[in-house]
Amino acid sequence: MAEEKMTRDEALARQGYRHACHVMLYGDSSAKLFGKIPIKHIVLMQMRFDGLLGFPGGLVNPSEETLEAGLSRELHEEVGVAVRVGVDDHMSSCVSSSCPRLITHSYIKKMTEAELKEIERAAVASATDHGLEVLGMVRVPLYFLKKGGGLPYFLSHSFISNSRAQLLSALRHCRLLSQGELKEAVRQAEQMRRTHSYITLAQPHQSC
């Protein structure tokens, strides 16, 4: 479904809309899977209370706080540490195609590998939402394994609202993957989702 995009200022000028802010926290990594497949980048998402995957964040009331202050507050509850998100981290705003009268604001923030690891630690050790609104943080695989493993399998999961589109858009925006790689991953994911309604996947040795 096509979404109505607008600037941050245009979004804030709209009357009678609720606002939700979410952020993709990401960074570079030199780690190698099985000592040979470069991980390259870490991108954090979370398993939400409703069983869907999404980005950290939540509803913000701009009459009470700025979008970024609200997002930082939500982040603190969900990842257990203070993460300062600013106007410069704003990527896009659009009217939600799935929630009535909701504008979703998407942010991207680059961090170091050590900072991202600290967030993962705090998310289970000190976050007030752990085990409640958040069921766990996960890293998004950005590589491609044989038979679809990696990003295509990941994209075949179920995501909240437009968060899957936000992920793809952010990966393209940050040039973490090429347009061609993203298109191919989406194609494989959708084929998998269509054809494996009850999932029994043939796996290469290492995946079993």
Next chain:
Amino acid sequence: MAEEKMTRDEALARQGYRHACHVMLYGDSSAKLFGKIPIKHIVLMQMRFDGLLGFPGGLVNPSEETLEAGLSRELHEEVGVAVRVGVDDHMSSCVSSSCPRLITHSYIKKMTEAELKEIERAAVASATDHGLEVLGMVRVPLYFLKKGGGLPYFLSHSFISNSRAQLLSALRHCRLLSQGELKEAVRQAEQMRRTHSYITLAQPHQSC
């Protein structure tokens, strides 16, 4: 696809098969989501390196170690702490329907809420597989929210091999959910997977 079930001893007597052992770590919880929806139970799964959901564990070579010693070794790598799994925790063994000449062994181990939280902490703080073979631990929602949120949404994700069937079987075995609840969750999950190939879900207020 129907799976060929057997006892642990029958499985070990088979020649020319590889063996994979996985465990469902679970426990009771008194926590309430939004202060009102009882969580009741914690069940741990993980996001795997290939982008699929599954249980902790891996391949074991019974000529070198017992199934349980091998499973405990794999667990230590994946969850960062020693978890003793014994023969008494064995639930079922069956020939894999998706991997050639593989027997999968399923275990269940009940722990306290504090022990499960310690595993979640160690999984990101000290596990050698964190960020490599394991992209994150997640809790399985066992409750039902409006419009399918909770277990049905969770079951609509993509799982490795027979791990989704193992989850359902273990939930029934441990009486964490009734047969009727499980059937309804599966029905909703499969409908969702069939109809939302490109997922844009209409959500109630709290889910947006």
